[in-house]
Amino acid sequence: MATILKHWREAATLIIAAKSKNIANRYSYEILMLKRSGKSKFMPSWSVFPGGVAEDADFSPEWVGLFSSLDNDIWPKTFAHFANVGQGPPMFSRQRDEHYSKIPSEVAFRICAIRETFEECGILLTRSSNDNKKKTLTESTNIAKNYGKIGNITISDFEIWREKVDKDATQFIKMCQEFNMVPDIWSLTEWSNWLTPVNMVNKDRRASGTDKGSKRRYDTAFFLCLLDTVPDAMHDDKETVHLQWFPPDELIKSHLESKVKLAPPQIYEICRFLNFKDMEELNEFCLTRINKRVTRNFPVPAICDDGMFILYPDYSDLKALDCLNNDLADKLGNLLNRCTSRKINTNFPDLFPALNQEILESKFSPEDIKMYKSLQQLPDMVDEHYNEYNIYKVIECVMMYIKWANKLIADNKPWQLKKKEEDLQFLKCLIHVVMETLRVNGIILQPIVPNLTDQLLGRLGIPSNERMVKNIHFGSKEISERRLGESDGVLYPKIVTSNKPS
Structure with a gap:
């Protein structure tokens, strides 16, 4: 035969x-x-x-x-x-x-x-x-x-x-x-x-x-x-x-x-x-x-x-661990921890600070301002990807902005800004932009990782009735000066294994 x-x-x-x-x-x-x-x-x-x-x-x-x-x-x-x-x-x-x-x-x-x-x-x-x-x-x-x-x-x-x-x-x-x-x-x-x-x-x-x-x-x-x-x-x-x-x-x-x-x-x-x-x-x-x-x-x-x-094909423990630790633990988890940490927010602890448009226009680079404004179109972008079931493209869009927000933190060094009185308004504006980025992307990611985004949005003080796409108003006054929610600990702890990934 x-x-x-x-x-x-x-x-x-x-x-x-x-x-x-x-x-x-x-x-x-x-x-x-x-x-x-x-x-x-x-x-x-x-x-x-x-x-x-x-x-x-x-x-x-x-x-x-x-x-x-x-x-x-x-x-x-x-x-x-x-x-x-x-x-x-x-x-x-x-x-x-x-x-x-x-x-x-x-x-x-x-x-x-x-x-x-x-x-x-x-x-x-x-x-x-x-x-x-x-x-x-x-x-x-x-x-x-x-x-x-x-x-x-x-x-x-x-x-x-x-x-x-x-x-x-x-x-x-x-x-x-x-x-x-x-x-x-x-x-x-x-x-x-x-x-x-x-x-x-x-x-x-x-x-x-x-x-x-x-x-x-x-x-x-x-x-x-x-x-x-x-x-x-x-x-x-x-x-x-x-x-x-x-x-x-x-x-x-x-x-x-x-x-x-x-x-x-x-x-x-x-x-x-x-x-x-x-x-x-x-x-x-x-x-x-x-x-x-x-x-x-x-x-x-x-x-x-x-x-x-x-x-499925092309899966490996090594790739999975790298994705989980690099994207969820490092980029998303650390970003939330950084912008909500009292070590940085010494002067306005547990607060979702207001956006100062004047500070934004004068202190942020033209590239960052352009990226900030483009975030307002993100819901429409991912809506098309969701409708076409291209979930990986949704994640790619989200991670692009999360990486950008992490770069904002690294470039502007908020741990140094908090030391000078004249930099506090810039610090508050920076923290607002980062928290808004997390809020918008947290709402977008809900169908994919509901438990993780529930924890993220809860920490940002966003009630359950304000987590719909229609609630996304980037830079809106409704979000300004809001109290943060209670911390549930590390958003996504790194996975540490003594076994060699297959």
């Missing part, structure tokens, strides 16, 4: 993004999702991309003859391309039996993704063997579009062959031979690779209350295909029971509202698309990846008494 290993099976899935005609969408394209049958043994009722397990037929030596019959040198170039771009993840690079090694695994898994897509939703990505306009994967500089092409066969033949291929994967190559066409492997971008964690399988079995839960694990290649129009498609009413096209932001929103059930790989991959609003931008990104390989993603679930969380 070409694709069955001891602990998992190999599979391929295809993310299809098609240009949308709905100008009201934030994104110029939509992504195809299929809802699996509730009777499925694996991921019942979940929404997935089309795809499935690879079959021996996808690695058949017969494909060599079909591709070699093309009336140009595209097949030798394609074969050479995969030999030259470097070693991919194990599912692409592992040694197979000689019979299944006649075509590159990169081609075989693309064939699998195209075949499964045809079976599950009726989208046939093929090109005529006589199509001289095909471009190879190595000619990225000459490719105007990287879009896929829909095969052209009659409706009656289409339904007959879809049924045949669904029952027997070997019929796919026979169909291609019959209609003198080849799978459009050149339009599929190598997008990612996911391996099912062991914990997820065990959790599924425990949830069933028996030992009959799914034992299935898959090493799955994810490919992306772009289409210049939304094609006709229909679920197979067997493995899948519903088909729908979504803009990426609406898909994530539907998941958060429990209207669509998505697995971690789907959530992760769809969030990647949030970075590309325009189809052409996404296409350009695909073209830049022609000579690059993906790495295997192996998420690690952590089962807790009250739930489960998942460590």
